[in-house]
Amino acid sequence: MxxxxxxxxxxxxxxxxxxxxxxxxxxxxxxxxxxxxxxxxxxxxxxxxxxxxxxxxxxxxxxxxxxxxxxxxxxxxxxxxxxxxxxxxxxxxxxxxxxxxxxxxxxxxxxxxxxxxxxxxxxxxxxxxxxxxxxxxxxxxxxxxxxxxDGDPRTVDLAIATTTFRKESFIRKNMKLVRTELLDADDDISRHLTMHVVDNGRTLDPQESGDPRITISPNENVGGAGGFARGMIEAMEQSTPATNVLLMDDDVEVSPESIRRTYELLRMVNDEYAEAFVSGAMLNIEDTEVMREDTAYIDPELGICMPAKSRMMVSQYLDVVDNEAFDEELSVPANAHRYAAWWYCCIPMSVIRRVGLPLPVFVRYDDVEYSIRSNPKFMTMNGICVWHAKFEIRYNAGVERYQRTRNGMIAQMTTGLAPDFDTFLKGLHRQVDLEMRKFNYTDAELALDGFEDFLKGPKFIEQPVAQERFMRANRIKEQMVPFDELSQQAEDMGLKDFDPERLTRPMMEMDRQRSLQERAFDYLTHNGQRFIPAGSKDEAGAESYAVITHDGWEYPAGAIHGEDIIIAVDWASRKGVIRRKDTKRYREVVKRYKRDMAYFKKHRERLAQEYKDAALKLESVGFWKRYLDME
Incomplete structure (x- = not known):
């Protein structure tokens, strides 16, 4: 004992x-x-x-x-x-x-x-x-x-692997915390801890860590997937190979005590959980007491990521108890796969050696696919967590429309995130449909860009194109302008009484119930874009508009019903964009969507076999070393 x-x-x-x-x-x-x-x-x-x-x-x-x-x-x-x-x-x-x-x-x-x-x-x-x-x-x-x-503690050599891209203030703070609170401590963890900072932005001095146990590796911008792959390789090949790798985002605030508890938990884990992932909870930086997620799953019907638990208030006693007593089997569908996100996820090296490295997909679904491929048990616990920016205030169409579409379909072909690939086809339809109902034709096309890059097959992502495609997606996504410029645009268009400085979040998020007749009209005409001649409204009618949140997940159907102009506003960045209904562009997007779907149906079996055949190569250390120019 x-x-x-x-x-x-x-x-x-x-x-x-x-x-x-x-x-x-x-x-x-x-x-x-x-x-x-x-x-x-x-x-x-x-x-x-x-x-x-x-x-x-x-x-x-x-x-x-x-x-x-x-x-x-x-x-x-x-x-x-x-x-x-x-x-x-x-x-x-x-x-x-x-x-x-x-x-x-x-x-x-x-x-x-x-x-x-x-x-x-x-x-x-x-x-x-x-x-x-x-x-x-x-x-x-x-x-x-x-x-x-019972018995002796396990020998644990823990390596922290974190990927950063031009977030110097966050990563420097976290390096300092690891150094002063853990590496300089006179206890067991200080002798069994290393940290690998993979600098995708190449903005850090490789010598600035202040401790030889913290290495900074300049890297090409290969996203989180590439950065974490390199961190895994470096942890595998360090002088004393790591037994466990803690993957952690760069833009998080972490308590060193969470890392310490993770290390001690691994030392006394039983045989049943010896290869489990430790999944740290995500608390909100902005709403400090809100726990958003500790593990999640892929909804088998919708193909979207869903937290396994409802949101918890970690300042409230009852939620603290419920969080630990919660049984995920009651909330996660029997045919759904759980996963652990990589803002804080500790993976045994034995699993990495057995199942390989992440897919080269840059960002989004890399952590989801890896967990599902590994099929581990999960360990979560009060007090093992990070604080992370809320998803709601960092919506990025380049990620949520392009990356999510492409990577979800790739991961479904290689690994099987949902019971059927049609789940992701339905997801694509929902994304395109939602954006077009809100007259956001640009981001609807961005989702189709992701679909079309998936249709190119695995040879496309074998090449180092991930950064260029992601940067392109961010260039061509719908671009918002600052409030002063937005106000001038509205004035030039004759939109009366629009003053973004008087907006509040409840005003932007407000919706209203539609009548049955209005719902039928919106369904049949796709919010007035089909079966209706362009320019059917008179000039006075064209001057009315709806103001909604720019958040791409929302659909304020009542607020936008019958409008030809929508002003979408992002209150966090104080920016917005004015959208006009454009039936010509609507028809072009519909035509492109149908053409892409016809191509997929014709080549579906070939693509499935190609992705399945390529998976082992794309997940191998040899591939990643060549991809990252480490050889």
Whole structure:
């Protein structure tokens, strides 16, 4: 039997912790840092509870994933008489249960005093934690959970692989955190951790990391897929080959404690989960307490990515408990495949050696395809997470229309993301249909560009064309203009009373219910674009317009019904675009869509065989070394 220091009690003074302290603790009196060796102090008599997202111990997950046999709490206290008492959370409890029989009572002490609390556990417990209560001013420090395991810890050499493209501020911050909080620490992880920064933008000095265990590799811009492929290769070939590779986006904020807990989890994992992926949750940078996803799946009917859980508020006790007790088998369809996104995903090297490297698809669906190809179990846990920008405020048609269409179809041919390829054909139809209903013919054609590049077969992506095609998609996608220019365009068109500075998000997102007659009209005429002569509205009618969000996923059918002009606005970037109904262009896109579908139906079997035959080559180390010019 061995003991592992698994999780430190995490207390921070960063803005997110100050705004949402209940992610870390709940106190009925002020609880503040006291500036001495990481100590925090209850400033008067009261209690502080740590049954929270970052500071409760997830015994339900440890029982499932590891060889854990017992749990202990360690901490030091100083000051007024106080007590340390275990708490626990069960599935249906509204508040943490305080286990009075576990209380350790301490008299007043002017010296730091060690407290060790053996934690009770049973099958009903989801989380265990603790409460510190005092009669006056008391301080605590160096609090952590220790786990006893059956047998010896596994030897883990963890390599962080992160890909960056001109996001210097994010990556420099994360390198510094890894260096100061992990590599410079005097504990086990510091001797078994490396970091590989793949610099697709070639904007970093390869010598600037400040530690030989952090390498910066200038790389061609081959997207996330190429960057992570190189990181996997470098982790595989480092002086002591990595046992596990933690893939992490560059534009995330991460707590070093999440990395530490990942490392310790891997040391005590049981045989059943030895080759599982550790999937870190994505919390929103903008809405700090919102957990968007920890694993997801491909909807077998729609072919789209869906979170396995509903959104959780990690500052709320009930959501913290539900997050760990949640059973994905109840929410994920039986015929759907789960995956782990690469904003934070730790993969065993044994899996990489067995199933190969990512497909050369630049961005989008690379992580989805890889998880589904690997077919692993997944480990998730409260407190293992990153903060990432919300998807809603970084919509990019170059990614969501071109990359998503092309890569989803490639991955379906090579790996099988959904039960049937027709799922992705329906998805293409929905994308083109949605954009045209909103008069966005440019981005409808962008989706067809992705389809047509897929139709070129695997030899097309074997060549280093990924960057050029992605850059082209971003050049030709619908281009928005700043608000001042948008206002001038609206004025020149005679659109009355349009003032973007007076807009609010609810105004842009507002929709209305359509009548049955209006719904029938929109369906039959494709929002007034077929069976209706161009220019049928009078001049006064043409001056009316609808203002909607530029978010490509939305369809405000009632707001745009009967309009010839749509102003689409992106409130985050303070930009927008004016669209006019164009029946001629509408017919051209429809004609192109039908022509592409006819070609696919004729060549479907050939394409399926070509992609299947090419998969092993495209996923091999030899291919990637040539592709990345590493040989």
């Amino acid at each position: 061995a003991s592992i220091r698994f999780a430190n009690i995490l207390l921070e003074t960063k803005p997110r912790a100050l705004h949402f302290p209940t992610m870390y603790y709940r106190a009925d009196v002020p609880f503040r840092p006291s500036g001495e060796n990481g100590a925090w102090t209850l400033t008067e008599g009261g209690a502080v509870d740590f049954t929270t997202y970052f500071n409760a111990l997830s015994v339900i997950k440890l029982r499932r994933y590891t060889r854990a046999t017992a749990y202990r709490l360690h901490l030091q206290v100083q000051g007024a008489p106080c007590s340390v008492t275990q708490t626990r959370a069960t599935r249906l409890g509204m508040t943490p249960e305080v286990l009075a029989q576990t209380a350790v009572e301490l008299p007043h002490t002017d010296r730091w005093t060690d407290v060790v609390l053996d934690l009770l556990d049973d099958e009903q417990s989801v989380l265990v934690g603790f409460q510190l209560a005092s009669e006056g001013v008391v301080a605590m420090r160096d609090a952590y959970y220790e786990v006893d395991i």
